[in-house]
Amino acid sequence: MKIGILGGTGPAGSGLAVRLAAHGHDVMIGSRSQERAAETVDALHEKWSGRELSLTAGDNAAAGRAELVVVATPWDGASTTARSIADQLDGKVVLCMANALARVGHEFQALIPPRGSVAASVQAAVPDALVVAALHHVPAKELGDLGHPVESDVLVCSDHAEAKRTCMELIAQMADMRPLDAGALTQATPIEAFTAVLLQLNVRYKTRVAPKLTGIKNS
């Protein structure tokens, strides 16, 4: 699949880009600055020089022309970026992995953005896109480390059943990640906010946690 990543130069976006490319997808890393996107792509090609990775660079508008578009910008740029290319996102699956946070001293605090979540803000900004929220809890560094699978359950929510299924299938391709249907886009509020707790645990226990849910059998 052709996948574009808005704000793909950050740790989460570039981690997802390289992981998706490793699974055979054509991934374009988008950025406000095409130059920075190109630098990120060059660095990833160099880091994983032994692998065939279909990674290209573009500005966010170019990345928005892909079949499936990921929003991996900082949370406060997510809606604005999506709205700026709204025409291209209409009718498309838009996977939003951003979450709103503030760091206050040693504490990560969850912020509640307008409409309750970053994903709901993006959905409101591009009402004809099929917004799906997912991948908030996967540690970015692990995502980008192709030498290891990412052992994590991935909570996926959306108001669009078909788009949710598409994202769940995409996530299921990535080794050891298990997508879970967490319901409607309403659930993006607690899912996004919970990221603050996971970061807090990372600081406290000097680690990088990922959530697993007991009690759900693999089908």
Add this chain to the structure above:
Amino acid sequence: MKIGILGGTGPAGSGLAVRLAAHGHDVMIGSRSQERAAETVDALHEKWSGRELSLTAGDNAAAGRAELVVVATPWDGASTTARSIADQLDGKVVLCMANALARVGHEFQALIPPRGSVAASVQAAVPDALVVAALHHVPAKELGDLGHPVESDVLVCSDHAEAKRTCMELIAQMADMRPLDAGALTQATPIEAFTAVLLQLNVRYKTRVAPKLTGIKNS
């Protein structure tokens, strides 16, 4: 330890009561109605008649005289109940396991109460108590089923380090539950809200999930 449970007749409160009693604690189930508390205690004694369980019944004021007090009322009664016995709670560890929810159709929606969480509302209502938030994600039915251990990580947060430690030690006594230090009471907002996601998964997958976090080694 003498432990009192405010609103202890519900599934979460009575589940915790029987589990704590099974680990040798003296537990009083409190309720607005002492009669209802007595009925719950009788039912638990009958269900677990083969075991020595120190379970007694009282009104919430009586339960509030214990060394450690648990708030297991419905979320919208938590602050009022705590405030009504504020004198007894001063200086004590108050473990708040309530979370605010609405059921809209088939969807569980997290509500954000005043001050961001039920626990922070309770802390504001009884400022001299040492409020700790924990045990939101443990499925009530599993908690009350002494035949099986509860395999779950338990996120614990508080602004009072010593009280947090006390609750973590209490939780660690219960087989297969692992307490994790999730930081300050701010974190009760995403921790409480996340309960809605877990309930949503329970409905979707016809199960009862409990969270585990990979990446934290047991010390």
